[in-house]
Amino acid sequence: MTRKLKEQRGLAAVRAKVLDGLTDLEEARDLSDPDANLLRNGIKAGQWEGFPHDKMPPGCPITVLGMKGETVYVISATGFLYEVSRWDHPTLVKLFSPYVNYLKWAWPAFTKAKEDEEGNIIPPKVDRVARDKAVEAIIAEAGRRGTFDPSENVRGRGGWKSGDNFVWHSGKYLFSTDIKPGLPVKPDILRMRPGEHDGYFYAQDSDTMRPWQTPIDASESPAHQILQDLKTWNWERGYIDPIFTLGWIIAAFLSGALEQRPIIFVTGGPGTGKSALQRYVRSLFENTIFATSNTTAAGIYQTMGHDSRPIAVDEFERKANPTKETAIIEIARQAYSGDKGYRGGSDGASSQFELHNAFMFTAILKPHMEQQDKTRMAIMQLNPLKAHGERPVVQDYWGRQLLRQVMDGYHDFVARILPKWRQILSDDRLHFDSRAIDTYGTLLACAELAVGEQGMIDGGLMAKSAGSSELDIEVLKDTLEFATAAERANQTPKWQDVIERLLGCKLDAYKSGERLTVGGVIEALENKDRSDMDIVEARARLALLGLGVRDRPKDDPNNPCTGYALAVPMSDDNLNRLFGDSEFARGGWTDALQLGPEEIVPRGLAKAMKTVKINRAAKTCTLVDLQAYDEWVDRA
Numbered sequence: 001m002t003r004k005l006k007e008q009r010g011l012a013a014v015r016a017k018v019l020d021g022l023t024d025l026e027e028a029r030d031l032s033d034p035d036a037n038l039l040r041n042g043i044k045a046g047q048w049e050g051f052p053h054d055k056m057p058p059g060c061p062i063t064v065l066g067m068k069g070e071t072v073y074v075i076s077a078t079g080f081l082y083e084v085s086r087w088d089h090p091t092l093v094k095l096f097s098p099y100v101n102y103l104k105w106a107w108p109a110f111t112k113a114k115e116d117e118e119g120n121i122i123p124p125k126v127d128r129v130a131r132d133k134a135v136e137a138i139i140a141e142a143g144r145r146g147t148f149d150p151s152e153n154v155r156g157r158g159g160w161k162s163g164d165n166f167v168w169h170s171g172k173y174l175f176s177t178d179i180k181p182g183l184p185v186k187p188d189i190l191r192m193r194p195g196e197h198d199g200y201f202y203a204q205d206s207d208t209m210r211p212w213q214t215p216i217d218a219s220e221s222p223a224h225q226i227l228q229d230l231k232t233w234n235w236e237r238g239y240i241d242p243i244f245t246l247g248w249i250i251a252a253f254l255s256g257a258l259e260q261r262p263i264i265f266v267t268g269g270p271g272t273g274k275s276a277l278q279r280y281v282r283s284l285f286e287n288t289i290f291a292t293s294n295t296t297a298a299g300i301y302q303t304m305g306h307d308s309r310p311i312a313v314d315e316f317e318r319k320a321n322p323t324k325e326t327a328i329i330e331i332a333r334q335a336y337s338g339d340k341g342y343r344g345g346s347d348g349a350s351s352q353f354e355l356h357n358a359f360m361f362t363a364i365l366k367p368h369m370e371q372q373d374k375t376r377m378a379i380m381q382l383n384p385l386k387a388h389g390e391r392p393v394v395q396d397y398w399g400r401q402l403l404r405q406v407m408d409g410y411h412d413f414v415a416r417i418l419p420k421w422r423q424i425l426s427d428d429r430l431h432f433d434s435r436a437i438d439t440y441g442t443l444l445a446c447a448e449l450a451v452g453e454q455g456m457i458d459g460g461l462m463a464k465s466a467g468s469s470e471l472d473i474e475v476l477k478d479t480l481e482f483a484t485a486a487e488r489a490n491q492t493p494k495w496q497d498v499i500e501r502l503l504g505c506k507l508d509a510y511k512s513g514e515r516l517t518v519g520g521v522i523e524a525l526e527n528k529d530r531s532d533m534d535i536v537e538a539r540a541r542l543a544l545l546g547l548g549v550r551d552r553p554k555d556d557p558n559n560p561c562t563g564y565a566l567a568v569p570m571s572d573d574n575l576n577r578l579f580g581d582s583e584f585a586r587g588g589w590t591d592a593l594q595l596g597p598e599e600i601v602p603r604g605l606a607k608a609m610k611t612v613k614i615n616r617a618a619k620t621c622t623l624v625d626l627q628a629y630d631e632w633v634d635r636a
Contacts, residue, residue: 036104036126045108045126052130053137057106061099064141065201066148072139073148079172079194079204081154087135107134150306151340151354155202157288158308158356159406161257162198166410168253168403169194172207177407189213189404203306208288212397212404221405222398223250223450227459229280229392233273236381239460240483244378245277246459247443248360249284250450253406254413256308256338256356260376260438263332265361268382274362276391277382278314281360283394284402285310290357297327301353308356311335318365325367332359336376371492375435378443379487402450409449418445424473430481440480495596498589499624502568505578507544518542518566522626525549525564539614542566546574548612548621558609560602563627567612568593569619593622600628 036045041058048057056064061077074082076095084091096103110124142148157171168175174192189211194202223246230242248264255261268274282291290303293314300311311332319325334340335355366379421441425432432440447456454469462475492500503519516524521541524533535551542549548567550559559565569575570590579585584592593601602623612621 033099033101034105036101036108040102040105045105048106052107052133053140056137056141059102060106061102062095062138063195064138064145065153066145067139067142068147068149072142073150074138074142075195075201075203081150081201081203083150087131089129089131092129092131092134103134104129107131107137153199153201154306155200155256156304156306156308157205157208158310159253159255159257160200160202160308162200164411166254166257166407167197167202168211168407169202170208170210171205173210174202175211175407179408179411189407205307208309209286209399209403211407212400214404215408216401216405218405218452220401221450222395222401223405224455224458226284226394226398226402227447227451227455231459232392233277234383234385236383237483240479241380243447243456243459243461244380244440244443245281246450247445247447248358248378249281250402250406250446251442252285252289252310252358252360253403254410254446255310255358257410258442259337260442261336261338261356261358262439262442263336263359263361263377264443265363265366265377265379266382267363267366267379269364269384271384272382273385273391274364274382275314278312278360278362280392280394282312284399286396286399288399295328296324297331300328301331301355304355304357306354310358310360312360312362314362316361316363316367318363318367322367329367329369329373331355332361333373333376335359371494374487375433376439378439405450413445413449417448418442421445421448424477425480427477429477430484432484436484440484493595494584494592495594495601498568498584498592499566499596499629501578501584502545502547502566505545507541516541518545518547522549522564522566526626543615544574545578546572546614548614548619550612550623558606559623560605560609561623561625561628563625566624566626567614567619567621568624569612569614569621572614572619590622593624596624597628597632600625600632 034040043058046052049055051057063075065073065075065081067073070085072084074084074095076082077097077099082091082095084095092103093100104126107130108126109128109130111127113124114122116122155169157169160167160169162176165176165179172194174194174197176190176192178188178190194204196202226249227242227246230245231238233242235241244264245266248262251258251262266274266277278291282289289310289312290300290307291312291314292299295313304311313328316325316328335357338354338356340354418441421444422437425437425441425444444456447459451459452469453471456471457463457469461479462472464470464472503517503522505518506515507518507521508515521533521538524530525535525538527533535549535555538549546569548569550556550561550565550567552563553559553561568589571587575589576585579589582588594603602625605623610621610623611618613619614621
């Protein structure tokens with residue numbers, strides 16, 4: 001039975017609101033920056049130890065991180081990361097603002113002493129900054145700090161792992177909870193200014209979402225209502241797709257703290273509510289999410305910078321010339337595991353970027369994607385809505401409560417929930433490879449973090465028994481096997497793709513008015529009831545495509561296979577034309593075949609075994625055990 005959302009009320013809710021107010025008051029405090037001519041901690045302007053450049057002055061509001069090439073990396077007084085290669089007065093003011101008087105006090109330039117009308121000597125006063133001295137000190141400090149690489153050391157807004165803890169960077173503050181495994185959750189949340197923490201620098205930026213100030217009990221979590229709201233869309237797999245979507249929402253909060261960030265791709269025609277779904281999900285993240293319906297790969301990584309915030313792309317349609325879409329899919333693939341990307345600059349210098357973002361796509365027809373892209377995503381389909389009523393409404397505090405729930409549950413997620421789902425999905429009957437386990441396991445683990453096993457049962461999965469709050473794992477495995485069958489069928493390994501292309505290729509020869517394929521020739525050869533195709537005839541026909549075939553082992557002692565062996569030359573003009581501009585061109589088919597199981601593509605063969613005469617020329621070939629291949633296909 002679907003549970004009704006039990007919102008946080010009473011003292012806990014009041015306390016959360018009061019803490020929000022106190023935080024706002026603290027942030028509104030005045031900023032003090034005394035006149036540059038006054039003493040600071042008893043020290044006169046320009047008389048601090050180490051002046052002007054042996055070290056940085058005491059209480060300096062900026063942080064020099066280091067340098068790389070001609071660029072010096074500095075954290076300004078307001079907490080923003082600056083990449084400085086041109087030094088002038090406006091640059092110094094930007095770095096020290098709003099503490100401009102401090103800049104003048106640290107590296108003062110004085111007026112000249114002069115007399116007033118009565119003959120009294122007016123002593124020199126600080127009226128400006130000695131720019132060159134300030135620049136020398138900053139660059140000298142950068143040299144002392146050494147090389148600094150922002151792609152390795154800087155973290156922006158979003159979720160991150162710091163040591164064993166989860167850290168949320170809102171832009172203006174870092175938030176974490178002091179959670180100890182096995183101990184009750186503490187009510188207070190830890191708040192820190194951005195800066196250097198555990199070997200990383202968290203750069204200040206415009207503020208985004210902040211976590212709820214008090215713990216959110218599982219029974220109070222808005223995730224239960226969100227899951228029920230998601231079920232109002234007409235999903236092709238209504239029993240699992242809303243759970244995957246909820247899992248992605250939680251994964252998008254965790255983001256940089258995850259080893260893998262699953263991608264979800266929702267398809268559906270007009271009238272299925274794709275854009276409404278996007279709006280619903282986006283509203284949970286407020287201004288934290290980067291949402292767009294028209295962007296480029298460069299637009300994404302330039303906007304994201306060092307952030308791990310989620311990214312939602314609507315109307316990501318299949319195009320005749322999919323160059324832009326392909327580039328976006330590529331950076332989503334990089335973000336999945338946090339791989340580095342590189343781009344060239346107009347000055348000939350290259351730079352690198354690193355994404356840790358969870359991507360959500362929606363489209364009528366998804367663009368063409370390679371297998372390595374599909375295995376990183378859950379592909380879901382929306383059907384036309386059965387009723388066009390009012391769409392579910394997101395309360396403005398739900399996102400903050402979800403974030404707090406994620407923070408409090410992070411240790412349990414890492415230590416128990418995620419390993420449990422990895423083990424469940426490793427069952428042999430599911431035929432999941434390691435990446436599918438990472439993708440679906442993370443989504444399901446994140447969903448459990450939000451609503452528990454009981455909530456997943458409410459969402460459509462089977463309970464262990466009537467009234468039980470435990471999932472029936474055996475039924476769940478059957479459910480997942482059925483739900484993902486189509487996706488797994490489309491995830492053909494590269495080596496199998498090469499074999500299928502070869503077997504399906506039509507030969508320039510006819511038999512009884514029929515143009516045979518390579519696979520057709522092999523079938524005719526293997527058919528004992530047919531006398532019109534023997535090994536000599538088969539070799540002649542396959543040679544038209546540049547292929548060869550070894551006879552059965554009993555008639556060919558150099559055949560290491562269990563049955564007939566298809567011989568695929570490592571180089572051949574005919575095969576070059578067949579694979580054209582594909583990824584298997586120019587001998588790439590050989591590399592792909594070598595990825596196949598050894599029982600299908602034997603390794604370490606003697607020269608006599610892999611040398612086959614084709615069109616009277618001795619060719620070095622890769623052998624494919626056709627009988628073992630048929631058995632593998634039937635088993636898969």
